[in-house]
Amino acid sequence: MIELEGLTKRYGEKVAVNNLSFTVRPGIITGFLGPNGAGKSTTMRMVLGLDRPTAGDVRIDGKHYDQLKDPLTYIGALLEAKAWHGGRSAYNHLLCLAQSNGIPTRRVREVLDTVGLTAVAKKKTKGFSLGMGQRLGIAAALLGDPRILMFDEPVNGLDPEGIHWIRNLMKTLASQGRTVFVSSHLMSEMALTADHLVVIGQGRLLADTSMADFIAENSRSYVRIRTPQRERLLDVLHGEGVTAVEAGEVLEVDGDKAEAVGELAARHQIVLYELSPQRASLEEAFMQLTAESVEYHAHDGQPAGPVPPGQQQQQQQQWGSEWRKG
Ligand SMILES: Nc1ncnc2c1ncn2[C@@H]1O[C@H](COP(=O)(O)OP(=O)(O)OP(=O)(O)O)[C@@H](O)[C@H]1O
Numbered sequence: 419m420i421e422l423e424g425l426t427k428r429y430g431e432k433v434a435v436n437n438l439s440f441t442v443r444p445g446i447i448t449g450f451l452g453p454n455g456a457g458k459s460t461t462m463r464m465v466l467g468l469d470r471p472t473a474g475d476v477r478i479d480g481k482h483y484d485q486l487k488d489p490l491t492y493i494g495a496l497l498e499a500k501a502w503h504g505g506r507s508a509y510n511h512l513l514c515l516a517q518s519n520g521i522p523t524r525r526v527r528e529v530l531d532t533v534g535l536t537a538v539a540k541k542k543t544k545g546f547s548l549g550m551g552q553r554l555g556i557a558a559a560l561l562g563d564p565r566i567l568m569f570d571e572p573v574n575g576l577d578p579e580g581i582h583w584i585r586n587l588m589k590t591l592a593s594q595g596r597t598v599f600v601s602s603h604l605m606s607e608m609a610l611t612a613d614h615l616v617v618i619g620q621g622r623l624l625a626d627t628s629m630a631d632f633i634a635e636n637s638r639s640y641v642r643i644r645t646p647q648r649e650r651l652l653d654v655l656h657g658e659g660v661t662a663v664e665a666g667e668v669l670e671v672d673g674d675k676a677e678a679v680g681e682l683a684a685r686h687q688i689v690l691y692e693l694s695p696q697r698a699s700l701e702e703a704f705m706q707l708t709a710e711s712v713e714y715h716a717h718d719g720q721p722a723g724p725v726p727p728g729q730q731q732q733q734q735q736q737w738g739s740e741w742r743k744g
């Protein structure tokens with residue numbers, strides 16, 4: 419297990435991680451989600467003892483990272499791609515790690531094989547593509563056959579086949595009873611892999627929940643309606659106290675009201691072209707949850723960048739209205 423208790427990290431005035439407490443459990447994939455700059459990498463660096471917490475504590479199986487004997491045999495991590503000497507071959511890079519961590523040499527070939535780098539094992543890593551670099555980083559994480567694995571944005575730079583491969587690898591590792599902690603800023607990616615979610619925004623814990631509960635609690639259900647008799651249907655719905663919102667060509671009614679709307683339309687002989695129950699996407703649920711803590715926004719036709727303080731409120735409202743639209 420990885421246990422965080424009141425974990426806090428300040429860089430000068432900036433609070434990168436703010437009083438985080440949660441536990442990452444074995445046997446499942448825990449997704450660590452947050453917008454850019456939310457504090458995910460900083461948290462992961464503190465787990466590995468690469469950054470010292472300003473306050474609070476983080477333990478791996480009850481111990482601080484620096485108390486672990488041969489730490490790679492407890493926890494393997496992929497933090498930054500290409501964090502190695504480019505003049506070395508993939509084989510030699512892993513061999514050095516193995517020898518300095520009391521790991522048998524045979525593991526080097528095993529993990530190269532697992533990540534599909536056997537054919538280029540003797541090539542210098544400086545010629546590696548981003549995807550090959552990610553695979554080498556994952557090989558290093560797996561080297562000590564650890565019970566805990568931590569991956570920071572592991573699908574970055576991978577092609578679709580590579581993304582599929584890493585998803586399956588994480589699922590296999592979790593099914594072997596290992597702890598898998600994986601960060602992403604993409605909800606859609608997490609939805610395909612994670613069983614449990616920890617969501618942070620501006621360093622603060624926003625949610626610590628199963629994926630199923632997250633979906634149930636955060637995604638909005640509504641009914642999408644298309645009709646050639648729009649004004650008439652709006653009047654009928656209004657008369658029954660049902661609020662419908664126009665969204666382009668369609669009308670949207672909040673809640674699971676498809677049957678009620680269908681019966682009303684039939685009673686008033688209103689033609690419907692479409693009456694379909696919808697659930698807002700997980701990406702929308704994630705944006706809704708983190709709306710107030712997004713630091714970097716992009717607008718159509720404008721470069722992305724930090725939001726000036728005066729515009730933050732306005733932007734939050736825009737996120738909100740986007741969400742409520744319908
Ligand atoms: N060494 C540092 N000195 C100063 N500020 C830092 C440092 N490292 C991180 N930060 C700041 O802390 C905040 C959290 O950064 P962090 O990289 O942990 O976020 P993240 O969630 O991993 O983001 P991303 O998804 O963009 O990788 C950011 O505002 C960042 O600018």
